[in-house]
Amino acid sequence: MNLMNDSYDFVNNLQTDVRALIPMIATHGENLVGAEIGVWKGDSFLTLLQNCPNIKTLHGVDCYEPYDDYLIPNEYKSPEPGVVYDRKAIEWIKMACYHRLEYSGHRDKIRFHEMDSNEAADYIDDESLDFIFLDAYLTGEQVENDLKVWYPKVKFNGIFSGHDWNCKDVEVAVNDFRKDNNIIKSMCTYDNTWVWMK
Numbered sequence: 001m002n003l004m005n006d007s008y009d010f011v012n013n014l015q016t017d018v019r020a021l022i023p024m025i026a027t028h029g030e031n032l033v034g035a036e037i038g039v040w041k042g043d044s045f046l047t048l049l050q051n052c053p054n055i056k057t058l059h060g061v062d063c064y065e066p067y068d069d070y071l072i073p074n075e076y077k078s079p080e081p082g083v084v085y086d087r088k089a090i091e092w093i094k095m096a097c098y099h100r101l102e103y104s105g106h107r108d109k110i111r112f113h114e115m116d117s118n119e120a121a122d123y124i125d126d127e128s129l130d131f132i133f134l135d136a137y138l139t140g141e142q143v144e145n146d147l148k149v150w151y152p153k154v155k156f157n158g159i160f161s162g163h164d165w166n167c168k169d170v171e172v173a174v175n176d177f178r179k180d181n182n183i184i185k186s187m188c189t190y191d192n193t194w195v196w197m198k
Contacts, residue, residue: 012043016043017043017133017135017192018044018048018133018163019047019191020191020195021131021161021193021195022048022052024159024195025048025131026053026054029054029130031054031056032052032054032055032130032131033055033057033059034048034057034059034130034159035059035061035153036059036061036132036133036135037117037120037132037146037150038061038062038117038135038137038163039060039061039097039112040093040135041096041100042060042096042097044135045058045060045097045101046100049109055109057109058109059111059112059120059124059129060111060112060113061112061120062114063114063115063116063117064091066085066086066087066089067090067138068085117142117146117149117150121153124153125153126153127152127153127154127155128155129153130158130159131154131159131160131161132150132153132159133162133163134146134147134150134161134162135164137170140169140172140173143170143173143174144173144176146162147173147177148177151198154198157197157198158198160197160198161195163192163193163194164192165193170194174194183196185197
């Protein structure tokens, strides 16, 4: 009898944040190097590895610190955090992620950086990433910061993308960043994801 629940490691690719980008990344070339900033339990991270065999290396960044999610209240017009993750919840999320990555069958492709987004950026060379998916920001200021810090890390013609387009703070920060940096390439927003080719 198998005492382990097989669904524990199962990732429903149709429900992950990054699902809309799979065809784009899977047809972007060979031996890709990418990054997801904000891995959480690893659903999107594993979705990329399971569906994009052309990925050579995938960097994951998450600091696994307790936090209050201030992006959610914008939908409800509430000044209070929509979701609060304390130390106990974060430790469980971290444990689940590490376990899933270890037994994913893709361990050789994973480079994990358990640290703050700004600190992790120091370990990634400029113009070294073929794609990036930003999903760690919790405030409008953090959105602005991640756009500024991570944009130089993506190669010319690389895929620059992120999540939470339905949040007004994200929409404003992304549009302001494009305007301030004279980015005129077309941007697509679909399934709560924003993306353009650098």
